[in-house]
Amino acid sequence: MNITAAYTDLYQLTMAQVYFITKPDGRAVFDYYYRTNPFKGGYAVFAGLEDVLDILETLKFSESDITYLEQHGFEREFLEYLKDFRFQGTIYSSKEGDVVFPNRPILQVEANIIEAQIIETLLLNILNFQTLIATKASRIRYSAGNESTLLDMGLRRAHATGGYYASRAAAIGGFDSTSNVKAAEDYNIPCSGTMAHSFIQSYEDELKAFRDFAKIRPINCVLLVDTYNTLRSGLPNAIIIAKEMEERGEKLLGVRLDSGDLAYLSKQTRKILDDANLGYVKIVASNQLDEFVIKSLKEQGAPIDIFGVGTNLVTGKPDASLGGVYKLSEYNGDPRIKLSENIIKVSLPYKKQVYRVLDTNGMFYGADSIAVFSEESVNEMIHPFDATKSLNFEHFDREPLLEKVMVNGAKVNPPRTVQEIANYSQSRLEKLPEEYKRFQNAHIYKIGLSNKLKKERDILVAKHKL
Numbered sequence: 479m480n481i482t483a484a485y486t487d488l489y490q491l492t493m494a495q496v497y498f499i500t501k502p503d504g505r506a507v508f509d510y511y512y513r514t515n516p517f518k519g520g521y522a523v524f525a526g527l528e529d530v531l532d533i534l535e536t537l538k539f540s541e542s543d544i545t546y547l548e549q550h551g552f553e554r555e556f557l558e559y560l561k562d563f564r565f566q567g568t569i570y571s572s573k574e575g576d577v578v579f580p581n582r583p584i585l586q587v588e589a590n591i592i593e594a595q596i597i598e599t600l601l602l603n604i605l606n607f608q609t610l611i612a613t614k615a616s617r618i619r620y621s622a623g624n625e626s627t628l629l630d631m632g633l634r635r636a637h638a639t640g641g642y643y644a645s646r647a648a649a650i651g652g653f654d655s656t657s658n659v660k661a662a663e664d665y666n667i668p669c670s671g672t673m674a675h676s677f678i679q680s681y682e683d684e685l686k687a688f689r690d691f692a693k694i695r696p697i698n699c700v701l702l703v704d705t706y707n708t709l710r711s712g713l714p715n716a717i718i719i720a721k722e723m724e725e726r727g728e729k730l731l732g733v734r735l736d737s738g739d740l741a742y743l744s745k746q747t748r749k750i751l752d753d754a755n756l757g758y759v760k761i762v763a764s765n766q767l768d769e770f771v772i773k774s775l776k777e778q779g780a781p782i783d784i785f786g787v788g789t790n791l792v793t794g795k796p797d798a799s800l801g802g803v804y805k806l807s808e809y810n811g812d813p814r815i816k817l818s819e820n821i822i823k824v825s826l827p828y829k830k831q832v833y834r835v836l837d838t839n840g841m842f843y844g845a846d847s848i849a850v851f852s853e854e855s856v857n858e859m860i861h862p863f864d865a866t867k868s869l870n871f872e873h874f875d876r877e878p879l880l881e882k883v884m885v886n887g888a889k890v891n892p893p894r895t896v897q898e899i900a901n902y903s904q905s906r907l908e909k910l911p912e913e914y915k916r917f918q919n920a921h922i923y924k925i926g927l928s929n930k931l932k933k934e935r936d937i938l939v940a941k942h943k944l
């Protein structure tokens with residue numbers, strides 16, 4: 479998508495103009511993190527990073543952006559600066575696809591304060607949305623199990639162009655393919671699909687509709703069987719077509735169920751297909767699916783091979799948004815803090831590193847520890863708000879999670895494909911113990927602070943408290 483630097487909130491530019499006039503050389507560190515796991519779950523899947531970095535590498539204001547901003551009364555010199563605006567900062571980030579947790583930096587921007595401020599909105603917009611959808615997709619994958627195929631069919635129900643990014647995030651979270659042609663083309667995601675009711679309705683009879691479709695497009699042919707009556711009309715007609723295809727040396731890929739009791743209908747359909755020696759014909763199901771319906775269908779023993787999911791996936795239902803934030807933690811090398819009545823909302827000062835504690839078997843132990851970036855060795859973490867609780871991980875392995883991904887506005891690593899990110903995400907989810915993945919009362923993953931970070935935070939809290 480063509481995004482220019484005007485993809486921001488006006489207040490970013492209003493503040494940027496003041497920085498430009500009063501302290502144009504200020505250096506800032508901002509942290510990106512969220513405060514509550516989506517879907518009342520135990521984790522999130524971090525997504526959107528590669529898109530953000532690609533956009534930042536070439537981000538600029540267009541001529542029409544500058545003309546528009548002139549009408550907002552910005553100073554001439556500032557507009558001249560905006561004409562040459564380029565993001566030249568450095569970014570440290572968790573790997574895209576990793577599992578992440580609340581209240582710990584996922585990404586840090588280190589840049590001139592004007593640049594860091596102007597990019598805030600687009601960074602939050604992309605990371606919050608894709609992380610929400612990738613997390614939803616991972617939950618649907620968890621319910622469906624690895625043996626099922628997952629097809630994203632949500633574009634038509636997405637929030638406008640969000641559907642484009644939703645398809646990418648769905649693939650990262652574990653979907654196999656998408657019906658969204660543009661996203662599939664741009665992100666190299668497998669593209670697939672079946673047929674609509676309108677196609678069948680446009681014919682006088684269902685059988686003729688199926689026949690034309692299968693003759694003209696025999697590859698990966700899936701027939702939609704619920705337009706009139708699934709068991710009495712759609713399925714018998716699909717069987718006739720499957721047999722005709724066999725005579726031509728072709729194979730019907732599947733039938734799609736899109737209404738009714740999907741457990742009952744899929745069991746009946748499987749039996750009828752098997753009795754007709756069509757054991758290879760797959761069953762596709764769709765109709766307002768989500769992780770809970772799929773879990774229930776699995777528990778009922780529904781023999782569904784492919785789940786098509788739309789609305790609930792691409793809108794992140796029932797969560798309207800992931801509340802990720804971007805907070806200033808350092809200015810010109812000095813620590814900065816944001817206080818709050820709510821202790822959980824007090825921000826963490828300094829540029830930081832996050833360490834993930836690993837179990838002896840390589841699984842995640844269930845704790846990420848946040849330290850000041852320059853700290854050498856960190857062996858203990860303290861609960862952020864309860865000093866009586868601490869964890870010594872001297873004898874555990876740990877991984878630093880934030881790595882340099884952009885230096886002076888240029889990406890450090892070669893691009894990672896969506897498929898690579900998806901594979902990485904699955905490998906990380908496999909290391910996350912089951913208790914953090916369950917849908918109800920998921921175990922709370924621990925986040926702690928190093929001694930130094932906690933001490934520095936408490937000093938700043940005391941300094942600013944009235």
Ligand SMILES: Nc1ncnc2c1ncn2[C@@H]1O[C@H](COP(=O)(O)OP(=O)(O)OP(=O)(O)O)[C@@H](O)[C@H]1O
Nearest residue numbers: 736737738739740741742764765766767771774775
């Ligand atoms: N066996 C099942 N167990 C749990 N949920 C199911 C089962 N079968 C279908 N569902 C889900 O129940 C909902 C069915 O909704 P609804 O009662 O509106 O039926 P429908 O088949 O869509 O009706 P219509 O014929 O009007 O299209 C969908 O979300 C569907 O995925």
Ligand SMILES: O=P(O)(O)OC[C@H]1O[C@H](OP(=O)(O)OP(=O)(O)O)[C@H](O)[C@@H]1O
Nearest residue numbers: 631674675676764765766767787788789
């Ligand atoms: O239910 P969702 O999870 O959102 O999945 C997408 C839905 O979109 C399509 O229906 P639609 O009525 O738009 O078109 P159709 O005539 O092709 O069924 C499809 O048949 C699914 O039912």
Ligand SMILES: O=C(O)c1cccnc1
Nearest residue numbers: 631632657670671672673
């Ligand atoms: O390919 C399909 O079956 C499809 C695609 C989008 C929406 N509904 C169904």
